[in-house]
Amino acid sequence: MNVAKLLDKRRVQWTELETLCDAMETSGRTNKSGVAHHQGVQGIARFSTLYRAACADLALADAYQLPPGTITYLHRLVARAHNQLYRADRFEPKRWSGIVFRDAPQQIFADPCVRVATIVFFGLFAISMFLGRNDAMFPGFAERMVGAEQLNQLEEMYEKPLSGSFEHYVTMSGYYIQHNTAIGLRCFAYGILLIPCLFTLAYNAVALGTMFGFMARPDTVGGDHFYQFVTAHGPFELTAIALAAAAGLRIGVGLFYTGGLTRGDSIRVNALKAVPVMATSVILFILAALTEGILSPSPAPYLIKALWAVFSSGLISFYFVVLGFPQQTTKLGTTMPTGDQPDAT
Amino acid sequence: MASPAALDTTIAVVTPENIAFDYQLAGPFRRLPAYLIDFSVRCGVCLVVFLGLTLSGVLVLGSIPGFTPFLIASGFIFYFCISWFYGTLLETFYNGRTVGKWACGIRVIDVEGRPINGKRAMLRNLLRVADMAPLAALSSFAPDAPPIFLIPTGMVGLLTMISTRRMQRLGDLAAGTMVIVDERGWKLPIAKVDDPRVPALASFFPGDYRVTRSMSRTLAIYAERRHYLTPARRREIARHLAIPLIDRFEFRADIDPDLLIYALYYKTFLADASDELLDLGPLAGYSPLSRDQHKPQGLAGDLQSQNASIMSASNLTSASQPLDTRPRTTGSDFQPVTEHQDVARQREPFTNPRKG
Numbered sequence: 001m002n003v004a005k006l007l008d009k010r011r012v013q014w015t016e017l018e019t020l021c022d023a024m025e026t027s028g029r030t031n032k033s034g035v036a037h038h039q040g041v042q043g044i045a046r047f048s049t050l051y052r053a054a055c056a057d058l059a060l061a062d063a064y065q066l067p068p069g070t071i072t073y074l075h076r077l078v079a080r081a082h083n084q085l086y087r088a089d090r091f092e093p094k095r096w097s098g099i100v101f102r103d104a105p106q107q108i109f110a111d112p113c114v115r116v117a118t119i120v121f122f123g124l125f126a127i128s129m130f131l132g133r134n135d136a137m138f139p140g141f142a143e144r145m146v147g148a149e150q151l152n153q154l155e156e157m158y159e160k161p162l163s164g165s166f167e168h169y170v171t172m173s174g175y176y177i178q179h180n181t182a183i184g185l186r187c188f189a190y191g192i193l194l195i196p197c198l199f200t201l202a203y204n205a206v207a208l209g210t211m212f213g214f215m216a217r218p219d220t221v222g223g224d225h226f227y228q229f230v231t232a233h234g235p236f237e238l239t240a241i242a243l244a245a246a247a248g249l250r251i252g253v254g255l256f257y258t259g260g261l262t263r264g265d266s267i268r269v270n271a272l273k274a275v276p277v278m279a280t281s282v283i284l285f286i287l288a289a290l291t292e293g294i295l296s297p298s299p300a301p302y303l304i305k306a307l308w309a310v311f312s313s314g315l316i317s318f319y320f321v322v323l324g325f326p327q328q329t330t331k332l333g334t335t336m337p338t339g340d341q342p343d344a345t
Numbered sequence: 346m347a348s349p350a351a352l353d354t355t356i357a358v359v360t361p362e363n364i365a366f367d368y369q370l371a372g373p374f375r376r377l378p379a380y381l382i383d384f385s386v387r388c389g390v391c392l393v394v395f396l397g398l399t400l401s402g403v404l405v406l407g408s409i410p411g412f413t414p415f416l417i418a419s420g421f422i423f424y425f426c427i428s429w430f431y432g433t434l435l436e437t438f439y440n441g442r443t444v445g446k447w448a449c450g451i452r453v454i455d456v457e458g459r460p461i462n463g464k465r466a467m468l469r470n471l472l473r474v475a476d477m478a479p480l481a482a483l484s485s486f487a488p489d490a491p492p493i494f495l496i497p498t499g500m501v502g503l504l505t506m507i508s509t510r511r512m513q514r515l516g517d518l519a520a521g522t523m524v525i526v527d528e529r530g531w532k533l534p535i536a537k538v539d540d541p542r543v544p545a546l547a548s549f550f551p552g553d554y555r556v557t558r559s560m561s562r563t564l565a566i567y568a569e570r571r572h573y574l575t576p577a578r579r580r581e582i583a584r585h586l587a588i589p590l591i592d593r594f595e596f597r598a599d600i601d602p603d604l605l606i607y608a609l610y611y612k613t614f615l616a617d618a619s620d621e622l623l624d625l626g627p628l629a630g631y632s633p634l635s636r637d638q639h640k641p642q643g644l645a646g647d648l649q650s651q652n653a654s655i656m657s658a659s660n661l662t663s664a665s666q667p668l669d670t671r672p673r674t675t676g677s678d679f680q681p682v683t684e685h686q687d688v689a690r691q692r693e694p695f696t697n698p699r700k701g
Contacts (some may be wrong), residue, residue, distance in 0.1 A: 004614060007545050052362055055362045055364040055366075056364075057358065058364055058366055063642045065558060065562075065613075067565035067568070067613075067614060068565050068566055069565070070567050072368075073497075075366045077363065078366045078368075079358075079366055079367070079368050079525075080527070082358075082360055082366070082458070083440065083441075083452060083454070083460070083527060084440075086361075086459055086460050087440045089464075090437065090438070091437060091463045092463075132622045138402050158685065165415040167413065168414070169414075169416055170414035170417075170418045171414040171417045171418050171419065172423075174417060174418025174419065174420070174421035174422050175418075175421050176427060177422055178364050178421040178424055178425035181425060181429075182425065182428075182429065184472070185429055185471060185475050189471050189472050189473070189474035189475045190474065190475050190478070191475075192472055192475045192476065192515050192519060193475050193501065195514075196475075196478065212434065225567070252474075253521055258525060264518060267519050268518070268519060268520070268521040270519075271468050271472075271519035271520060272464065272468075275464055275467065275468060300465045329673075330515055334533065
C-alpha cells in the first residue's frame with residue numbers, strides 16, 4: 001500500500017486519540033471529548049484501544065517505510081497517550097502504618113548510618129556539654145562556640161520561671177513544627193552531599209551541647225528553668241535530628257558504598273531505604289514540637305516532665321529495639337521498605 | 346558510546362506494550378521557568394492564606410475566645426507543608442506535574458517511563474534543597490543588604506543535570522525520575538509537492554522500481570530538509586544520490602539532481618501506483634531521458650532564452666507541440682494548453698538550469 005493512503009487511513013484514528021488525550025489532560029476523563037462512544041468506561045476502553053493501535057503503528061513504522069516526520073509524530077503521540085493512560089499512584093495511607101511501624105524500625109536497627117549519626121551527634125553533644133560546663137578547665141569555650149551575646153540572651157530568657165498561657169502553647173507548637181522539622185528536612189536533603197549534612201549535624205550537636213553545658217554551670221542564672229524547659233522534649237528532638245541526618249547519610253553513603261550496583265542504582269536503592277527513616281524522624285519532630293509547645297513551657301512540676309522524658313525515651317527504645325529487632329522472616333539489608341522495588345536498568 | 350542518538354536529548358522508553366518510543370528530555374532552560382512559576386505560586390498561595398487567616402481572625406473568629414492561637418499555629422503548619430510538600434502533593438495527584446510544569450509543558454516520570462509515585466515525588470522534592478546548594482548570601486555582594494537573604498545558586502543541580510544522560514538533578518537521581526517534555530498537540534507533517542515537474546518526472550521511473558529501506562529514509566529526510574537549503578546546496582547534496590540513478594535509468598546527464606531525488610521521493614511516498622498515467626499538463630512531451638535528448642521537442646527556436654531563475658515553474662505556451670516520449674505511454678495525451686499566458690522561460694524543464 002502506498003504511504004500516503006496508509007497515512008490517510010491511520011490519521012483518522014490518530015486524530016481521535018489526540019482528541020481523547022485533550023479530554024484526558026483537562027479533566028482526567030474521556031467524557032469531555034463530546035463523542036457518544038467516549039463516555040465513561042467505553043471511553044477508557046476506546047482510549048486504550050487507540051493507544052495500542054498507535055503503538056502498533058509505531059512498531060511497524062519501519063516496515064511501512066513511514067517518513068521520519070511521521071515517525072516523530074507517532075513517538076510524540078504515543079508518549080502523550082502513554083502519560084495519560086498510565087497515571088501516578090495516589091497516596092495510600094493504608095500502607096503508611098506499615099512503613100512507620102514495620103519498615104522504619106527494621107531499617108533503623110540494621111542501618112550502620114544510624115549508628116554513625118547517633119555517635120557523631122550524641123558524642124559531640126556530650127563532649128561539648130562537658131567542655132561548656134567546665135569553665136575553669138576550658139575557659140572561654142562556650143563563648144567561642146556559641147557567642148557571648150547568645151549566651152546572655154539564653155540566660156535572660158530563662159531568668160523568669162516558666163509560665164505560659166494556653167494560647168501561647170498552641171502558637172509555639174505550630175512554630176516549632178515548622179521550624180525544627182524544616183531543619184531536620186534540610187539536614188536530610190544535604191545528606192546526599194555528605195559534608196553539609198555532617199556539618200549541620202555536628203553544628204547542632206556542638207551548639208546544643210555547649211548551651212546545655214553552659215546552663216548547667218552552677219553560677220548561671222536560670223539554669224533550673226532551662227532544664228525544666230528542655231527535659232520533656234529533649235529525647236524526641238535530639239533523636240529526631242540524629243535520625244534525619246542518618247537518613248540523609250544513607251543516601252550519601254550509597255554514592256560511594258555501592259554494594260555491587262551501579263552508582264545510579266545504588267543511590268536510588270539507598271534513597272528508597274532512607275524514606276521510612278526520614279518519615280520516622282518527621283514524626284519525632286512533630287511529637288517533640290507538640291511537647292515543646294505544650295508541656296515544656298507549662299509550669300507543671302518537674303516530676304511530670306521528667307516522667308514524660310523517661311516515658312518518651314522508653315517509647316523510642318521500644319520502637320528501635322523491639323520493633324526493629326531483626327525478624328526471622330525478612331532478610332536484612334535486602335528487604336525493600338515497600339512494594340516499590342527499584343528495577344535495575 | 347558515540348552513537349548518534351546520544352547527541353539528541355531524547356530517551357527511549359519501552360512501554361508495557363513492548364513498544365519503544367522516544368521521550369524528549371527537558372533541560373535546565375525549561376525547568377528553571379517552571380520552578381520560578383512554582384515558587385511564585387507558592388508565595389501567592391501563602392500570601393492568600395495568611396491574608397485569609399488574618400481576616401477571619403480579625404473579623405469573624407476573633408470573638409470566639411482562644412481561637413486565634415489555633416489560627417496562628419495552623420498558619421505555621423500550612424507554611425511548613427506548602428514549602429516542603431507542594432511539589433510532592435501536586436506531582437502525585439496531577440500525574441507528575443506542578444503548576445509550573447504544566448505551564449512549561451513538562452512532566453516528571455520514572456526513568457522506566459512509568460508514572461511517578463508518592464514516594465519518588467517526595468524524595469525528589471525534598472532533595473531539591475541539596476540541588477539548590479550552595480547558598481549565596483546577598484550580603485557578600487552588596488554589603489548594605491540585610492544578611493537574611495540567601496539566594497540558592499543551584500550549581501549542584503545544574504552540574505548534575507549537565508553530567509547525567511537523562512538530565513537528572515540529584516533529587517531525580519535519588520528518586521529515579523526524569524523530567525520530559527510533555528507533548529500537547531503536534532501536527533502531523535505532510536509533505537506536499539506543488540511543483541508540477543515532480544510528478545511528471547516521477548512518471549519516468551519504471552513502475553516496478555522499489556527503493557531500499559535506507560534509501561527511502563534518506564529520501565524522506567531529504568524532502569523534509571530541502572526547504573531549508575539553497576538551490577545550489579540542494580543540487581550538491583542530491584547529486585551523490587542522483588548519479589547512480591541517472592546511470593541506471595538513463596536520464597540525461599544534465600538533469601537537475603534535486604528534482605530527480607524529489608521526484609523519487611514523490612514516487613515512493615506520495616504517488617498513487619493505481620492511477621496509471623497522470624495528466625502531465627503542459628509538461629507532456631518533455632523527456633528527461635538521454636536517448637531523447639537529441640529529438641526535437643518543446644519550443645524550437647527558443648534555445649538561447651534560458652533564464653537563470655531556477656524555481657520558475659515550467660509554464661509553457663500553447664504553441665508547444667511536444668513529443669510524448671514516456672516509456673509507458675500508449676497514446677498521445679498531448680493537450681494544447683491555453684491558460685498559461687506566461688512566456689516560456691525554460692527550454693528544458695527538468696535540467697539543471699545552471700548548466701544551460
